Amino acid sequence: MLSILLNSNTGWVLLSTMTLGIAAGTIGCMAYWKRQNLMSDALSHAALPGVVIAFLLIGEKNLLILIIGAAISALIGAFLIQWITTASRISEDSAMGMVLAIFYGFGIMLLTIANRSAGGNQSGLDGFIYGQAAAMVRTDVITMLVLALIVVFIVFIGFKEWKLYLFDGQFAKGIGLSLKGMNTLYTAVLVTTIVIGIQAVGVILMAAMLIIPAVSARYWTQSFKIMILLSAIFGGLAGAAGTLISALGSGLPTGPFIVVVGAGFFVVSLIFGKEKGILIHYLQFKLHQRNQQSNTQTLKQEG
Amino acid sequence: MATPILQVENLSASYRKNTVLHDINFEVNGGSLTGIVGPNGAGKSTLLKTILNLHPSLTGSVKFFGLPFIKAKKRIGYVPQRGSVDWDFPTDALDVVTMGLYGQIGWLRRPSRLHKERAYEALDKMGMADYANRQISQLSGGQQQRVFLARALVQDADFYFMDEPLAGVDAATERAIMTILKELKAIGKTVMVVHHDLQTVEDYFDHVLLLNRTVIKHGKTEQIFTRENIANTYGGNMRWMGEEQRHAVHSIE
Numbered sequence: 315m316l317s318i319l320l321n322s323n324t325g326w327v328l329l330s331t332m333t334l335g336i337a338a339g340t341i342g343c344m345a346y347w348k349r350q351n352l353m354s355d356a357l358s359h360a361a362l363p364g365v366v367i368a369f370l371l372i373g374e375k376n377l378l379i380l381i382i383g384a385a386i387s388a389l390i391g392a393f394l395i396q397w398i399t400t401a402s403r404i405s406e407d408s409a410m411g412m413v414l415a416i417f418y419g420f421g422i423m424l425l426t427i428a429n430r431s432a433g434g435n436q437s438g439l440d441g442f443i444y445g446q447a448a449a450m451v452r453t454d455v456i457t458m459l460v461l462a463l464i465v466v467f468i469v470f471i472g473f474k475e476w477k478l479y480l481f482d483g484q485f486a487k488g489i490g491l492s493l494k495g496m497n498t499l500y501t502a503v504l505v506t507t508i509v510i511g512i513q514a515v516g517v518i519l520m521a522a523m524l525i526i527p528a529v530s531a532r533y534w535t536q537s538f539k540i541m542i543l544l545s546a547i548f549g550g551l552a553g554a555a556g557t558l559i560s561a562l563g564s565g566l567p568t569g570p571f572i573v574v575v576g577a578g579f580f581v582v583s584l585i586f587g588k589e590k591g592i593l594i595h596y597l598q599f600k601l602h603q604r605n606q607q608s609n610t611q612t613l614k615q616e617g
Numbered sequence: 618m619a620t621p622i623l624q625v626e627n628l629s630a631s632y633r634k635n636t637v638l639h640d641i642n643f644e645v646n647g648g649s650l651t652g653i654v655g656p657n658g659a660g661k662s663t664l665l666k667t668i669l670n671l672h673p674s675l676t677g678s679v680k681f682f683g684l685p686f687i688k689a690k691k692r693i694g695y696v697p698q699r700g701s702v703d704w705d706f707p708t709d710a711l712d713v714v715t716m717g718l719y720g721q722i723g724w725l726r727r728p729s730r731l732h733k734e735r736a737y738e739a740l741d742k743m744g745m746a747d748y749a750n751r752q753i754s755q756l757s758g759g760q761q762q763r764v765f766l767a768r769a770l771v772q773d774a775d776f777y778f779m780d781e782p783l784a785g786v787d788a789a790t791e792r793a794i795m796t797i798l799k800e801l802k803a804i805g806k807t808v809m810v811v812h813h814d815l816q817t818v819e820d821y822f823d824h825v826l827l828l829n830r831t832v833i834k835h836g837k838t839e840q841i842f843t844r845e846n847i848a849n850t851y852g853g854n855m856r857w858m859g860e861e862q863r864h865a866v867h868s869i870e
């Protein structure tokens with residue numbers, strides 16, 4: 315265990331998945347209140363063809379270039395969902411389902427072709443499906459760290475604006491906040507978070523990094539600020555713990571472990587959460603019931 | 618009173634292919650309290666949103682204080698329908714009211730203690746001081762409406778637009794809101810309210826705008842709010858509810 319941590323590469327990877335978890339937890343709260351959890355799933359799947367095309371074009375695995383490819387592909391997916399929803403009678407959830415499946419299928423097809431081409435087999439592109447954090451090298455880690463920190467910073471400095479935008483967009487526009495600008499910025503940070511996460515967590519499970527910390531945090535607080543903070547903490551812890559566990563065995567994928575740890579936080583929150591957690595809810599009800607019953611009894615005795 | 622502070626010319630708007638509003642022309646003078654009245658689907662909310670640039674207009678122009686909306690928006694306050702936001706959002710009443718000050722606070726800056734105090738005063742004015750730190754999800758419908766109104770009050774605008782502030786609130790809240798609206802009018806502010814209770818129009822508003830996809834009539838309530846005009850707005854076969862009620866009262870007597 316100690317030797318893993320002392321291995322400098324693992325230390326860096328751990329730091330980057332933790333930062334990724336923090337960024338994903340933060341942006342996950344935005345997606346939660348924009349009611350766009352499914353959207354983040356569609357976008358992460360839509361990123362896959364971009365990764366493979368970028369690899370086929372440059373012929374080597376340079377994370378920054380692959381991320382740019384992923385971002386372009388995810389944005390095309392987002393645009394298609396938007397366009398299908400407005401221009402046809404197909405509803406948004408159907409459009410998202412279609413984009414998710416078609417882009418992912420297309421990505422897998424390209425991946426098979428890339429793996430057959432010379433050198434493709436050793437590319438480690440398969441890692442983008444379930445996530446392979448251990449395959450990351452120092453430059454990958456730095457790219458991820460920098461982008462994740464930018465995302466967190468954007469949310470932090472505009473906290474008040476984000477809150478207004480998510481709570482009441484029309485009112486925000488009325489007092490001069492550009493909705494178009496905020497929508498663009500939101501899509502940009504969402505897509506950035508997704509694409510920097512796909513190497514560590516994989517396209518299939520990336521959405522869980524956004525969704526699970528946010529819904530877990532919802533069980534503990536009634537303040538937006540604290541919800542974001544908690545969500546970031548849950549995401550960071552899940553990222554670090556999942557990476558650590560997957561580093562114990564060789565060749566274990568990171569994504570599933572991160573998601574399972576995140577799911578653990580969720581189950582704990584669901585049961586013990588201060589706000590409407592199942593157990594607390596039940597206890598409060600029972601306590602209230604008993605008080606009410608003893609009140610009626612004393613009234614009867616006195617009467 | 619001489620120069621109108623809102624001029625709407627030839628405005629039209631649509632949802633997808635359906636034209637909801639057409640040939641909208643009217644002017645509003647400063648210091649007036651106008652009720653926008655019309656049947657469901659008449660485009661009342663759309664009219665407000667189109668005037669305020671929240672919904673795209675097909676044609677026409679809107680001028681506030683002789684200026685386009687963009688230049689006048691600091692002087693305009695908007696109270697959307699209560700159902701337009703998610704009240705489950707994790708925040709408290711005071712925080713929502715503080716949002717009304719965001720424009721003045723400036724983007725990317727944090728609200729100061731002074732801003733919080735002003736928000737608290739506005740809540741107090743709406744009789745909601747005790748609920749300042751209450752979760753908005755735990756407020757009743759009437760209380761939510763008061764919070765929305767308090768948020769508009771802190772904006773300190775000159776011209777207010779309100780979308781059905783009296784829909785689904787109890788009598789006490791209705792009275793509290795109307796008191797505030799009349800106070801706003803008394804200090805020279807202008808207010809336009811989407812309203813759907815025909816019984817109270819004459820008591821509440823000095824001007825009325827009858828709307829059914831276009832302006833049927835607009836002017837002083839005592840001149841415009843006649844049986845004939847209302848029948849025209851609601852379609853000819855609408856029975857005049859006021860009279861029915863009077864009959865009911867008589868029969869009990």
